[in-house]
Amino acid sequence: MKMLEAEFMKGFIRMANDGWEQGWHERNGGNLSYRIKAEEIDSVRDGLRPDGVWQPIGTSVPGLAGEYFLVTGSGKYFRNVMHDPEDSIGIIEVDGTGENYRKVWGLVNGGRPTSELPSHLMNLDVKKKRDGKYRVVYHCHATNLIALTFVLPLKDEVFTRELWEMATECPVVFPDGIGVVEWMVPGGRDIAVATSRLMENYDVAVWAHHGMFCAGEDFDLTFGLAHTVEKAAEILVKMLSMRPDKRQTITPQNFRDLAAAFQVELPEQFLYEK
Numbered sequence: 001m002k003m004l005e006a007e008f009m010k011g012f013i014r015m016a017n018d019g020w021e022q023g024w025h026e027r028n029g030g031n032l033s034y035r036i037k038a039e040e041i042d043s044v045r046d047g048l049r050p051d052g053v054w055q056p057i058g059t060s061v062p063g064l065a066g067e068y069f070l071v072t073g074s075g076k077y078f079r080n081v082m083h084d085p086e087d088s089i090g091i092i093e094v095d096g097t098g099e100n101y102r103k104v105w106g107l108v109n110g111g112r113p114t115s116e117l118p119s120h121l122m123n124l125d126v127k128k129k130r131d132g133k134y135r136v137v138y139h140c141h142a143t144n145l146i147a148l149t150f151v152l153p154l155k156d157e158v159f160t161r162e163l164w165e166m167a168t169e170c171p172v173v174f175p176d177g178i179g180v181v182e183w184m185v186p187g188g189r190d191i192a193v194a195t196s197r198l199m200e201n202y203d204v205a206v207w208a209h210h211g212m213f214c215a216g217e218d219f220d221l222t223f224g225l226a227h228t229v230e231k232a233a234e235i236l237v238k239m240l241s242m243r244p245d246k247r248q249t250i251t252p253q254n255f256r257d258l259a260a261a262f263q264v265e266l267p268e269q270f271l272y273e274k
């Protein structure tokens with residue numbers, strides 16, 4: 001099969017463009033990765049050129065040894081992904097130790113994978129260990145969520161609870177809650193370790209004054225998750241702009257009733273009395 005006709009490739013490109021259209025990817029902001037299934041990589045193997053030089057990932061992901069990933073390129077613009085995928089995105093192979101990668105397709109003009117590759121691969125590693133169905137990790141610069149990191153305490157409990165209260169669907173879409181990483185230098189192993197620790201418990205992590213990381217089983221679920229979180233953040237920004245307190249809201253008991261009706265477990269740590 002031709003590379004650009006593969007469903008996983010089309011889904012990846014569409015998601016990147018959807019993120020661009022939401023306004024979450026100014027300049028080269030944000031990055032996306034997908035852990036390719038064995039049968040998917042087999043279906044496009046004729047188009048691979050496994051002659052790239054092995055490079056250090058910058059961290060260790062032994063649980064992903066030998067796997068292939070479709071990733072956005074460092075410094076590449078999401079607005080260009082749909083128009084010039086071979087320049088903007090690429091497929092990499094991770095070696096048998098989980099320490100190195102090489103390019104096998106795309107990023108044709110000397111491009112390299114996103115500078116957040118350590119975070120993407122460590123998150124995918126953690127998620128794969130917990131649930132092999134997880135394949136997508138997405139980082140976007142979602143405007144309203146970033147704005148909230150200047151006014152809310154940088155605590156998992158506060159971000160989770162405040163966003164849950166903004167839309168009844170939120171606790172159903174992200175019942176495990178949201179983790180918060182305080183401001184850190186991006187693009188390296190330290191922020192990758194901090195984020196992947198949160199991914200042990202959550203599907204969403206907020207990077208203070210920077211953006212969102214989220215993980216999911218496929219492009220629909222992962223994009224839908226980012227979209228739901230950012231929509232809730234937008235409502236909270238609007239609400240806080242009207243008045244500093246809420247006249248009425250969804251109560252802890254309302255959440256417990258919702259959990260029973262929708263058969264989700266909502267951890268009590270988020271249902272504190274204020």
Ligand code: 13P
Binds near residue numbers: 031073076113116
């Ligand atoms: P890259 O262009 O290297 O993917 O970096 C963009 C970004 O958002 C860094 O956090």
Ligand code: ZN
Binds near residue numbers: 030186210211
């Ligand atoms: Zn970023």
